[in-house]
Structure formats: C-alpha cells, structure tokens
Amino acid sequence: MGTLLFTLLLTTLVSESSGVQWSSSALKEDAAVYTCDNSDLTLSWEVSKTTGETIVDVQWFYEGRSQEMIAILSHGHLNVMPSFSGRVELTANAGIVIHHVTTGEKGNYSVEVNAFDKSGQFVTLRRMASVIIGDGHLHASQMAVAVFRNSTQQWHVVLACGTFTYHDTPPFTVEWTTPSGQSVSSSQYKEGQFLLLLDNPVSGGSYTCHVPHSSASVACLHGNNTDVSSTVVVDDVKSRLTLLEAENQQLKGSVMELKAENGQLKDHLVKQENHTNVRINDVVNQTKDHINDVVNQTTARIDSVSSLLSQHLHDEKTKQVSFHATGLKDTTPSNGDVLITTTVHNNQGNGFDLSTGKFTAPFNGTYCFMSSLFGNYGSGDSIAVFLMVDGLPELVVLTSFDSSGDYDAASLQAVLSVRAGQSVWLEAVDDSNQFSSYSRANSFSGFLVSYDL
Structure with a gap:
C-alpha cells in the first residue's frame, strides 16, 4: 500500500512539473546536420506537452544566401512559402523534411514553437541547426x-x-x-x-x-x-625535389633564427658593456666565431642542397628510353617479313610496339640496338636478317648451319643516330630462315645513348 502511494505521489509531481518542452529525441541547439546535394534534409525537431497544453503555431526559418520564412503550421494547416513550395513535409509536431535541397541552400535553419501551458501562460521555444550540404566530388x-x-x-x-x-x-x-x-x-x-x-x-x-x-x-x-x-x-623525381625544397626552407629558417639570436645577443652584450668591457669583448669574439662556424656550415649545406636541386632538375629533363623483347611469333618468316616478338620485358618510354615489332624513336638521339638470333636445332637452314631504319637496311647478319645437330646463333649490334618518329625493326632476308621456337632464344633490344637537343 505504501509503495502504491509513493508511486502515485511521484507520478503527480512529474505531471505537475512537466510543461511544453523539447523532447529528448529533438535536434539539440546549434546541431550540425549533414546531407547531400539533391537529397532530403530532415530537421527532427519535436515538442512534448501534457494534457491542457496547446501549440498555437510552429514557424520555420532559413538564413543563408537569403533570410526568409520556410513554412508556418497554424490550426493544423501547413502553409509553405513560395521558395519552398512543393518540397516541405511535416514530421512529428515541429520537425520538417525539405526535399531536393541544393548546395546553395546550406546555412542556418531554425524553428519557433508558440504554445500555452496548463496555466494559460504563453510559451515560446526556439532552436537552430547548422546545415551543411555536400556536392559529391572526389x-x-x-x-x-x-x-x-x-x-x-x-x-x-x-x-x-x-x-x-x-x-x-x-x-x-x-x-x-x-x-x-x-x-x-x-x-x-x-x-x-x-x-x-x-x-x-x-x-x-x-x-x-x-x-x-x-x-x-x-x-x-x-x-x-x-x-x-x-x-x-x-613522380618520384619531383617528389624528391619537393622534399629537398622543404629541407632548404627549413635550413633558411634556421639561418634566420641564428641571425635573430645573434642580434638579441648583441643587444644583451651592449647593455652589459658598462659592467665589464673585457668580458664582453671576449664573449663577443667567441660568439662571433661560433656563429660564423654555424652560418658557414649552414651555408655549405644550403649550397649542397641547391646543387642537388640543380642536378635533379637536370635528371628530370634527361630522357630515358629502353626496350627488351623476346620470342618470335613466326619462326619461319618469309623474305621481307618483320620479326615480331611475343613478349616485351621492358619498354621504358613506350617506344616499342609489340604488335608490329617496331621501335619508334620518341625524340632525336643516339641509340644502341642489339639482337640475338638462334637457329632451329639441326634444321640445316640459315639465318639472314636486316636491321632496318625507316625502310632502309642499316646492318645485316648472316649465318648458315648444317644438319649435324649443332646449335648456331647470330647477333648484331649497331649505334645509330635516329630522328624522332623514325622506326627501327628486324626484317627477314629470303625464305630460308629457320629460327628456334624457344621463347628466350631470340631477342631484340635497344636503349638511348644520348639525347640530342
């Protein structure tokens, strides 16, 4: 019986102390609300009230690129302003959903609730939220x-x-x-x-x-x-330059700090000059020597960093080209056929075209080209190949082998001046070529020796 009376008394006290107030689930004051461009914006404001309390009206406002009223709820009817017409939906008793918001509508949104409590007292509740609208770029x-x-x-x-x-x-x-x-x-x-x-x-x-x-x-x-x-x-070279520039700026800052400390120290020494000139002169000389040593070391470091920066800038401009391809798509090519490799292991500068078997120089320079060619074991035929530059033979390699089962091979190497856009390839001579089908037996390689400005 005592427990029942205590429960009834507690319920009465809570009811009497209740009033028109924000519910626990409502957005807090100055809450940050995130949504996306062309999405729905939900402002979950809600008011709790007890019997005898009446909400007179609810008003919503926007403050951003403009200052205006969004909507007003009065006598159970929701009136939406023209700027938000057709986009506002009521949730709970003080919350709204605004459909299809845009990035231009970010800003502060607020709500004002006017009501009468049980005693007939007029009550106004206000809250605001900061709305941020994402535009979806990565x-x-x-x-x-x-x-x-x-x-x-x-x-x-x-x-x-x-x-x-x-x-x-x-x-x-x-x-x-x-x-x-x-x-x-x-x-x-x-x-x-x-x-x-x-x-x-x-x-x-x-x-x-x-x-x-x-x-x-x-x-x-x-x-x-x-x-x-x-x-x-x-780019790893540019990245190293970025790091070196940061270190250089740090070193310059250190020099400026040393110079500032030097100035402060001189001021301090001047103030102490009347007390002991001899002591000041000794300290000044020692300090100058130390500072000169530090400045010289720092200057040498800056010069070293500047030299590295210049070298890296030069390296960045240096053109790097090389390729290495192996295997033959056709081991018995006819006269005039281009030897087309099957695998490219390195193609720095992307000058070699695996589909055509041709290397095209990206810029003027001196290039070195090499080829290793292997005859078919015991075939009794020969190898005859031209090194072609833009359709003209620059070098030929010839070898013949008997059918005794010996392995025969031929190789060529040439250092050529090639202009940008010219192509270099290997081309079969006559119809007696019999190449080994082993994927690593035949190769075609080249690299840039020097770049012509």
Missing part, C-alpha cells in the same frame, strides 16, 4: 608542399583525397592503393580532405583513393555501382 592530388612529421622527424610528400564537407572526421573511411597494389589507410583527415603521408624514399607511380560503394551516399557520391575512386600519379 579528387586525388599531390600537395605542392611537404609536411614535417614529429614522430619520424622527417619531411613527407602528402597526397590528398577530397573534397568533403564534413568539419569533423566523416562517418566513412578512405583507403589508398599504392603502385605495388598494397592497401593503406589515410594518415589523417583535415579541412575536408583525407591525407596520406608517403614513406621515404617515395615510390613513384599511381596512387588511388577510393570510397566503398556502401559509403557512397554518406560521402555524397551518388549513382556509382562500383567503388568510387580517383587516381594521382606520383
């Missing part, structure tokens, strides 16, 4: 400036993937795929971008950031049936 890039990491005490090249609209870390992850195919997580999220700090030395190649399809809608990336991704190509 772009991978390499930042122009390196970043210094305290944990490694090194400068690092930084890749960025974005841009996203979340102020804090988004509710999804961005993974990266390195040139070696390894999957790594982003190092951090900052100002709308997921960042990846590359390990030193930097490995050049393609780095791809991707958002799983399951998170595409949260990331405001609509309409994708596969993982959303973006790729940036990292």
Whole structure:
C-alpha cells in the first residue's frame, strides 16, 4: 500500500512539473546536420506537452544566401512559402523534411514553437541547426608542399583525397592503393580532405583513393555501382625535389633564427658593456666565431642542397628510353617479313610496339640496338636478317648451319643516330630462315645513348 502511494505521489509531481518542452529525441541547439546535394534534409525537431497544453503555431526559418520564412503550421494547416513550395513535409509536431535541397541552400535553419501551458501562460521555444550540404566530388592530388612529421622527424610528400564537407572526421573511411597494389589507410583527415603521408624514399607511380560503394551516399557520391575512386600519379623525381625544397626552407629558417639570436645577443652584450668591457669583448669574439662556424656550415649545406636541386632538375629533363623483347611469333618468316616478338620485358618510354615489332624513336638521339638470333636445332637452314631504319637496311647478319645437330646463333649490334618518329625493326632476308621456337632464344633490344637537343 505504501509503495502504491509513493508511486502515485511521484507520478503527480512529474505531471505537475512537466510543461511544453523539447523532447529528448529533438535536434539539440546549434546541431550540425549533414546531407547531400539533391537529397532530403530532415530537421527532427519535436515538442512534448501534457494534457491542457496547446501549440498555437510552429514557424520555420532559413538564413543563408537569403533570410526568409520556410513554412508556418497554424490550426493544423501547413502553409509553405513560395521558395519552398512543393518540397516541405511535416514530421512529428515541429520537425520538417525539405526535399531536393541544393548546395546553395546550406546555412542556418531554425524553428519557433508558440504554445500555452496548463496555466494559460504563453510559451515560446526556439532552436537552430547548422546545415551543411555536400556536392559529391572526389579528387586525388599531390600537395605542392611537404609536411614535417614529429614522430619520424622527417619531411613527407602528402597526397590528398577530397573534397568533403564534413568539419569533423566523416562517418566513412578512405583507403589508398599504392603502385605495388598494397592497401593503406589515410594518415589523417583535415579541412575536408583525407591525407596520406608517403614513406621515404617515395615510390613513384599511381596512387588511388577510393570510397566503398556502401559509403557512397554518406560521402555524397551518388549513382556509382562500383567503388568510387580517383587516381594521382606520383613522380618520384619531383617528389624528391619537393622534399629537398622543404629541407632548404627549413635550413633558411634556421639561418634566420641564428641571425635573430645573434642580434638579441648583441643587444644583451651592449647593455652589459658598462659592467665589464673585457668580458664582453671576449664573449663577443667567441660568439662571433661560433656563429660564423654555424652560418658557414649552414651555408655549405644550403649550397649542397641547391646543387642537388640543380642536378635533379637536370635528371628530370634527361630522357630515358629502353626496350627488351623476346620470342618470335613466326619462326619461319618469309623474305621481307618483320620479326615480331611475343613478349616485351621492358619498354621504358613506350617506344616499342609489340604488335608490329617496331621501335619508334620518341625524340632525336643516339641509340644502341642489339639482337640475338638462334637457329632451329639441326634444321640445316640459315639465318639472314636486316636491321632496318625507316625502310632502309642499316646492318645485316648472316649465318648458315648444317644438319649435324649443332646449335648456331647470330647477333648484331649497331649505334645509330635516329630522328624522332623514325622506326627501327628486324626484317627477314629470303625464305630460308629457320629460327628456334624457344621463347628466350631470340631477342631484340635497344636503349638511348644520348639525347640530342
């Protein structure tokens, strides 16, 4: 009986203390609400009230590119302003859904609830939310400036993937795929971008950031049936230059700090001059010597870094071309047939075309070409091959072999001046060629010796 009375008394006290107020599930004051371009914006405001309390009206407002009323709910009828006509839907008793919002409609949204409590007192409740609308763009890039990491005490090249609209870390992850195919997580999220700090030395190649399809809608990336991704190509030479430039700037900063300390020290010494001139002179001389040593060492370091920068800039301009291909598609070619290899092992500069068997020079220069050719075991035939440059024979290799079962081979090598756009290939002479079918027996290679300006 006592328990029942206590429960009835507690219920009465709670009822009497209740009033028109925000429900526990309502959006908090100044809450951040995220949605995507051309999606629905849900503002889940809700008011709780008890018997005898009446809501007079509810008004919603927008403040962003303009200041205007969105809608008003009065006497159970929702009136929507022209700017939002056909897009507003009421939820609960103070919440709304705005359909098809755009990035231009980001800003502050607020609600005002006017009501009478049980005592007839007029009550007004107000709340505001900051709405951020994502535009759904994904772009991978390499930042122009390196970043210094305290944990490694090194400068690092930084890749960025974005841009996203979340102020804090988004509710999804961005993974990266390195040139070696390894999957790594982003190092951090900052100002709308997921960042990846590359390990030193930097490995050049393609780095791809991707958002799983399951998170595409949260990331405001609509309409994708596969993982959303973006790729940036990292040049290892340029990356080294970026790191060297960062170190150079750091060294210059150190020199400026030393000079500033030198000036402060001189000021201090001047103030102490009246106390002991001899002591000051000694300290000044020692300090100057020390500072000169440090400045000289730092200057030498800067000169060394500048020399490295110049060398790397030269290396960047140096053209690198080479190729190596093996195997023959046709081991018994006819007179005038191009020897077409089956496998290319190296094609730096992409000058060699595996489908045609021809190498096309990307620019003027001196090139070295080599070929190793192997006869068919015991065939009793011969090998006769031209090295052709733009349809003209530059070199010929001939060998014949008997049917005794011996292995016979021929090789050629030539250093030629080739203009950009000219093609070089191997061409069969007469119809008696019998090449070995072993994939590694026959090869065609070449490389750039020097680049002609």
